[in-house]
Amino acid sequence: MFKKLIFITLAYLSISTVRAAVLETFEDEVDGATSFTTGATTFNTTGALRVTSFAPVGNNSSTFFLDTGSGQSVTNAGSIDIVGANLSFVLSSIYLWTSNDGGGTDIDANVEITGTLFGGGNVSDTFFIDPTGTSGADWFFLGLAGTVFDGANLTSISFVNQAPANYLAVDDLLLDIQVNAVPVPAAIWLFGTALVGFVGMSRRRKVA
Ligand SMILES: [Ca+2]
Ligand SMILES: [Ca+2]
Ligand SMILES: [Ca+2]
Numbered sequence: 001m002f003k004k005l006i007f008i009t010l011a012y013l014s015i016s017t018v019r020a021a022v023l024e025t026f027e028d029e030v031d032g033a034t035s036f037t038t039g040a041t042t043f044n045t046t047g048a049l050r051v052t053s054f055a056p057v058g059n060n061s062s063t064f065f066l067d068t069g070s071g072q073s074v075t076n077a078g079s080i081d082i083v084g085a086n087l088s089f090v091l092s093s094i095y096l097w098t099s100n101d102g103g104g105t106d107i108d109a110n111v112e113i114t115g116t117l118f119g120g121g122n123v124s125d126t127f128f129i130d131p132t133g134t135s136g137a138d139w140f141f142l143g144l145a146g147t148v149f150d151g152a153n154l155t156s157i158s159f160v161n162q163a164p165a166n167y168l169a170v171d172d173l174l175l176d177i178q179v180n181a182v183p184v185p186a187a188i189w190l191f192g193t194a195l196v197g198f199v200g201m202s203r204r205r206k207v208a
């Protein structure tokens with residue numbers, strides 16, 4: 001009985017971290033939605049960011065992307081938040097497009113990006129975004145290797161437009177979904193409680 005219990009506890013701890021690299025293109029999403037799914041994982045958007053359907057100006061001339069709204073003037077673009085208490089994500093790269101006339105034409109601008117870390121704290125940096133035109137082939141690729149976001153285990157990522165940008169569009173997130181382990185103290189507590197229960201049961205059996 002004890003051997004079985006120990007095996008179950010160890011197996012539970014060892015399978016609790018899973019990673020899967022995925023590319024979120026938004027092509028399977030709903031125009032105007034403030035949430036989207038990546039495989040079985042749901043993300044919510046906050047602030048002005050929401051799913052937009054506007055072919056063919058998404059990255060790689062795609063139809064769907066996130067943006068802050070055509071014709072609007074937005075400083076705080078908003079955030080992308082993973083849904084699930086034990087879930088987080090590592091972002092490898094992202095495509096961005098910036099404008100200073102509410103999305104009419106492209107403009108080079110700084111965007112401040114802040115990530116909230118799983119377990120607390122955050123990482124933040126400002127990146128110069130340089131779209132090359134208004135077609136779907138002109139998005140700016142932002143690789144995050146070597147930046148403060150490299151390997152950062154995030155629950156949320158937020159974007160703030162720096163003047164003169166007042167519009168932001170987001171497409172093609174390359175990310176690893178992370179299923180985090182149950183905190184070890186909690187697992188030990190559960191194991192200890194179960195152990196006490198089994199000891200009690202076996203004692204009662206011996207008495208009977
Ligand atoms: Ca897309
Ligand atoms: Ca999706
Ligand atoms: Ca440019």
